[in-house]
Amino acid sequence: MSEILTDKPAETSEPTSCVIEARELGRWYGEVVGLSDLSVIIQPGITGLVGPNGSGKSTFMKLIVGELKPSRGGVRVMGHKPFANRTLYRELGFCPQQDALYDHLSAYAFLTHLLRITGKSARDSKLLAGKALERVGLTEAMHRKCGNYSKGMRQRVRIAQAIAHEPKLIIFDEPLSGLDPIARHQIRTIFNELASAGCSLLVSSHVLHELQGLTNRIVLIHRGRLLAQGGISDIRRLLSKHPRRISIASDAPVDLAVELLRLPGMRATRIAEDNRTLTVETQNAEQLFDELPAIATRLQAGITSLDSDDEDLEAVFDYLVG
Amino acid sequence: MAFIKATLLIAALQTGVLIKSIRFVICLLVALVPAGISLAAGGVTDAEKLAVGLSMMALQFAAPLVGLILGSVVIAEEVEGRTITFFFTRPIHRSALFMGRWIAVALVSSLLMAGSAAGIVYGSSHATFQDTQPQIQWELQTERATGWKTKISQTSKNAWYKDEEGRSRRERVSWMQPGDVIDLPANPQGRPQRIRAVKSIPRDMDLPAGFAGLLILAASLGAAFYTLITAGLSIFYKRPMILGLAYAFAVEGLLANLPGSTQVLSVQYHLRSLLVDMENPAWKRVFDDAEFLEPGQALLRLAVFAIVLLGGCSWAVARKQFVLTS
Numbered sequence: 001m002s003e004i005l006t007d008k009p010a011e012t013s014e015p016t017s018c019v020i021e022a023r024e025l026g027r028w029y030g031e032v033v034g035l036s037d038l039s040v041i042i043q044p045g046i047t048g049l050v051g052p053n054g055s056g057k058s059t060f061m062k063l064i065v066g067e068l069k070p071s072r073g074g075v076r077v078m079g080h081k082p083f084a085n086r087t088l089y090r091e092l093g094f095c096p097q098q099d100a101l102y103d104h105l106s107a108y109a110f111l112t113h114l115l116r117i118t119g120k121s122a123r124d125s126k127l128l129a130g131k132a133l134e135r136v137g138l139t140e141a142m143h144r145k146c147g148n149y150s151k152g153m154r155q156r157v158r159i160a161q162a163i164a165h166e167p168k169l170i171i172f173d174e175p176l177s178g179l180d181p182i183a184r185h186q187i188r189t190i191f192n193e194l195a196s197a198g199c200s201l202l203v204s205s206h207v208l209h210e211l212q213g214l215t216n217r218i219v220l221i222h223r224g225r226l227l228a229q230g231g232i233s234d235i236r237r238l239l240s241k242h243p244r245r246i247s248i249a250s251d252a253p254v255d256l257a258v259e260l261l262r263l264p265g266m267r268a269t270r271i272a273e274d275n276r277t278l279t280v281e282t283q284n285a286e287q288l289f290d291e292l293p294a295i296a297t298r299l300q301a302g303i304t305s306l307d308s309d310d311e312d313l314e315a316v317f318d319y320l321v322g
Numbered sequence: 323m324a325f326i327k328a329t330l331l332i333a334a335l336q337t338g339v340l341i342k343s344i345r346f347v348i349c350l351l352v353a354l355v356p357a358g359i360s361l362a363a364g365g366v367t368d369a370e371k372l373a374v375g376l377s378m379m380a381l382q383f384a385a386p387l388v389g390l391i392l393g394s395v396v397i398a399e400e401v402e403g404r405t406i407t408f409f410f411t412r413p414i415h416r417s418a419l420f421m422g423r424w425i426a427v428a429l430v431s432s433l434l435m436a437g438s439a440a441g442i443v444y445g446s447s448h449a450t451f452q453d454t455q456p457q458i459q460w461e462l463q464t465e466r467a468t469g470w471k472t473k474i475s476q477t478s479k480n481a482w483y484k485d486e487e488g489r490s491r492r493e494r495v496s497w498m499q500p501g502d503v504i505d506l507p508a509n510p511q512g513r514p515q516r517i518r519a520v521k522s523i524p525r526d527m528d529l530p531a532g533f534a535g536l537l538i539l540a541a542s543l544g545a546a547f548y549t550l551i552t553a554g555l556s557i558f559y560k561r562p563m564i565l566g567l568a569y570a571f572a573v574e575g576l577l578a579n580l581p582g583s584t585q586v587l588s589v590q591y592h593l594r595s596l597l598v599d600m601e602n603p604a605w606k607r608v609f610d611d612a613e614f615l616e617p618g619q620a621l622l623r624l625a626v627f628a629i630v631l632l633g634g635c636s637w638a639v640a641r642k643q644f645v646l647t648s
Contacts, residue, residue, distance in 0.1 A: 029645065065411050068643050084640060089413040098646065100404035104339060113335055117328040118412050161408060 019044050019169050019200045020064055024073035026224075027059050034059035036224035037073070042202060046195045048211035048218045048232070049204040056224040057204040058097055061173045064202070065094040078169060090118075093162035097173035097204075099154055103147030107138055107157045110146065111164050118165065132164035133157075135193070137186060152183035159187065163194065170194065172203045176210045180304050181293060188214055207308045208235060209289045243267060244285040244308060248292075251302035253278040259295045263288055328414040332422025333429070340430050345395065349388045353434040356380045357441025361448075370604040373446035373529050373537075378608065380442060380541045381593050382578075385435050386570035389548025392427040394562045396420060396553035397639065402560060404646045417636035420553070424632075427549045432542035439541040443534040456522040460495050465514040473515075481517050484510055493517060530602055536617070540596040543624060547589055550628060554635045557642060581612070589627075595620035 020042040027035040035056040051057050062068045063075050066082030066089075074081070080088040102110055111129035116122060133142045136156040141149070146157060155175065162170050172191075176184050191201055191214055205211055211218065211232065218235050220228040228235060250256050257269040257278050265284025272279065282288050285308075296303045340346055356379040363372055397420060400406035409419045462474040462483055474481075479496040485507045493504060498519035506515045548570060555562035578590035585591040595615040598605045615623070 065407075067407060067410060068645065083643075084410070084416055086413040086415070089411055092411065094407065094411045096404070096407045096646075098404040098407075100407075102339075102405060104342065113331065114408060114412065117331045117409075117414055117418070119324050119327065 017044065018042060020075065020077050020202065022060070022063075022073065022075045025060070025063065025070055025075050026072035027063055027068060028071050033224050035063070038221065038224065038226050039073075040219055040226050040229065042219065043217070044200045045217065046191065046201045046203065046215035048208075048215050049202055049221065050206070050208050050211065050218055050235075051204075051221040051227070052206050055206075055222045057206075057221060058173055059224070060221065061094075061171050061202070061204060065092065065171055090165070091168045093165065093167035093170035095158045095162040095170065095172045095175055097177070099151070101146040101149075101154055101157055104145060106143045106145055107133055107149070107153075107160065108142040110157065111161055114161055115164055120165075128164050128166070129160075132160040135163065136160045136190060152179050155179060155183070155187070159190065163190075163199075167199070169200045169202070172201065174204055174206070176205060176207075178305060178307070181296075181306065184210070208232070209286065209308075212289075243281055243283045245279060245281045246285065246288065247305075247307045248278045248280065248303055249276050249305040250278055250296070251276070251304075252299055253301075255299045256295065256301045259299060260288065260292075263291060325415050325418050328418040329422040329425065332409075332419060333425040336423045336426035337430060340392070340395070340426055345391055346430065349391050349431065349434055352384050352387050352391070353438035354441070356384055357438045357445060360442045360445025363445060369446045369529055370602070371607075373442060373533065374604045374608060376442045376446065377439075377537050377540075377597060380435065380438055380537070381544055381597070382575075382590060384438055385541050385544035385593070386548045386574070388431045388434055389545045389550075390552045390563055390566040390570060392431045392545075393424075393549035393552030394556055394566065396423045396427060396549075396556045398556035398560055398562050401644050401646065406644055407646065410644070416640045420557070420635055420639040421632070424550065424553045424635075427553065428546040431545035431549050435541040435545040436538045439538040440534070443529065443537060447529060458495060458498050458500070459520045459523055460498065461518050461520055463516050463518055464509060465516075470516070470518075475520070477523060483515060483517075486510060486512065495519070530599065533597075536597045540593045543596070543621075544589065544593045547593075547624060547628065550631050550635075551589075554631055554638075557635060557638050585612075586615075589624075591615075592620040592624050 018041045020040075022038050022040050025035060025038040026033075038056070038060065049057050049060065059068070063070055064077055064082060066085055069083050077088055078091060082088055082092075105113070108129055111132060112122075112125045115125035115128050120128065130139070130142070133139055136159050138153060138156055138160065141153060146154060149157065159172070159175060162172070175187055179187065191203065195201060203211060203214065208218070216232050218228070218230065218232050219226065220235060248256065253271045253276060257271060257280070260266060260278075260280055261269055263282070263284070264287065265282050266288075267281040267283060269281075270279045271277070280288070292303070292306075295301070356376045359379075360372060360376050397406070400409070400419070400423075406419070410416055457477045459475065459477050460481060461472045462481055463470040463472050465471075479494065481493045481495045482490055483493065483506055485491055486509065488510045491507075493506065495504070495517055498504070498517075500519050500521050502519045504517040506517065509515050548566070551569065552562050552566040555565050559565060574588045574590050577584050578588035578594075579585075592615065594609075596617045598609060598614050600606055600609065600612070600614065614620075
């Protein structure tokens with residue numbers, strides 16, 4: 001855990017082999033600081049970028065993909081300055097956080113169009129679009145208009161557009177946020193396949209546990225600064241010392257609450273007025289996340305969403321900062 | 323080549339999207355207003371007067387409004403919809419997005435206004451004319467010691483006069499031919515009076531040669547030019563329509579209609595220069611003694627403005643950071 005609580009890039013890494021290198025990177029919006037003096041080196045493979053909402057994850061990612069320019073310092077992505085860099089964009093994919101698509105277009109038309117404008121032939125564009133949509137499991141629905149898709153399907157379209165041109169580095173901004181457990185599992189599988197194919201991934205999340213099993217490399221940022229960089233187990237150990245509040249939307253919240261209260265570390269449960277949302281407070285969030293799928297399956301509890309309370313996470317980060 | 327290909331692909335996609343949008347329906351209705359009026363016009367006495375009036379409506383109202391409504395989608399819609407990221411993280415020049423989307427809106431707005439102008443021309447030429455017969459100019463005359471003295475000279479269908487008892491009476495005169503005379507009862511002063519047909523005035527039911535082509539050119543160019551102005555505003559403002567409306571109807575309205583050299587600062591002045599023929603009495607009645615550029619000169623100036631604006635907008639899009647809210 002030597003890199004925990006350091007705000008400098010690891011000196012042991014080879015600068016030439018890194019995919020992203022940020023030096024004293026800062027970005028502010030008027031008087032609001034989005035990112036402050038962030039120095040970090042990210043190696044090939046899958047890296048998790050974790051921080052509570054408003055910590056600067058999205059700003060960092062927008063700087064990496066060249067949507068924004070730094071206010072100070074600099075960032076190099078595969079050796080390139082990213083802003084409006086067409087050479088870099090041939091090797092880079094970006095899946096933005098915002099749920100924005102062209103609702104009047106089908107996923108297939110959308111992807112084909114994006115590929116064609118980058119110079120691919122009509123035949124190659126169709127092939128690559130079909131391949132990417134197959135990879136995210138949207139083959140059957142790919143000719144339906146995006147406006148008719150569910151939230152999970154829309155997320156998969158955004159992932160498909162990021163991977164369709166077969167980039168070497170893909171940036172995913174909160175790709176698992178708000179998805180049901182099945183969709184999360186599918187998307188995590190896609191990430192693992194991409195990594196196996198030699199692709200580097202930077203995946204952001206405000207919930208550390210989402211990245212469990214995906215990568216052992218975590219960059220933790222908070223209030224626009226690098227808080228920690230290291231193995232996931234080390235960071236998990238720090239976070240688990242603090243109680244967490246988790247919201248679960250389920251068809252059988254009462255049965256679920258009874259079962260979950262038997263787990264160690266559980267402090268309280270509460271069912272919301274909608275009779276669907278169960279909020280649990282636990283000191284052992286990791287065990288809850290481990291046990292929950294089996295319990296839900298046994299009770300046929302039909303979990304439709306799972307969210308960790310941001311304010312609690314904020315408290316955990318404050319605790320880490322001291 | 324890659325830039326042109328990307329631009330044209332974006333333009334093709336945007337055109338398809340645009341013609342299925344509610345904006346297009348609104349613009350179609352706006353463009354239909356002057357054309358619809360001309361087609362529905364009845365009791366018209368002069369085709370030129372009708373065409374001139376409706377042409378002014380098309381240039382001053384419909385073309386700017388269509389241009390503003392469609393032009394505002396160019397960049398602002400992508401920023402508002404947060405979809406601009408998909409284009410700006412692709413290996414294409416950023417200005418291809420601006421150019422492609424502008425070409426689409428300029429094309430659609432030009433076609434709408436060309437259709438509107440064609441409707442005006444057709445409607446003005448095929449309006450239900452009040453009377454296709456020539457008008458008769460007549461005079462109401464009273465007899466004096468020196469001879470017949472004209473009291474009134476008009477071209478209406480009926481003549482009104484007063485009889486010896488001071489009562490108003492009407493006499494139909496539309497059937498008269500030049501030289502015909504109708505003797506009337508004496509007037510309240512006891513003097514003899516009469517109506518005399520003076521001359522026949524043929525009705526103008528034809529538009530001047532070349533008018534149709536010039537109107538279509540001016541209206542479609544005008545709409546395209548206003549899309550460019552709003553598209554430029556859409557790079558910097560989320561609500562370019564508001565500024566565009568203020569420009570087109572307040573600033574331009576003032577500049578183009580105030581007498582003097584400030585007129586040359588407006589788009590309207592250049593569009594009018596393409597169309598207005600001051601030798602024609604119908605235009606002269608509207609613009610009095612105003613002076614306009616030669617059509618070729620006006621076209622050249624509009625082309626230079628457009629190239630400068632396109633260059634500036636492309637430069638701005640390539641360099642501007644678009645901060646999207648999540």
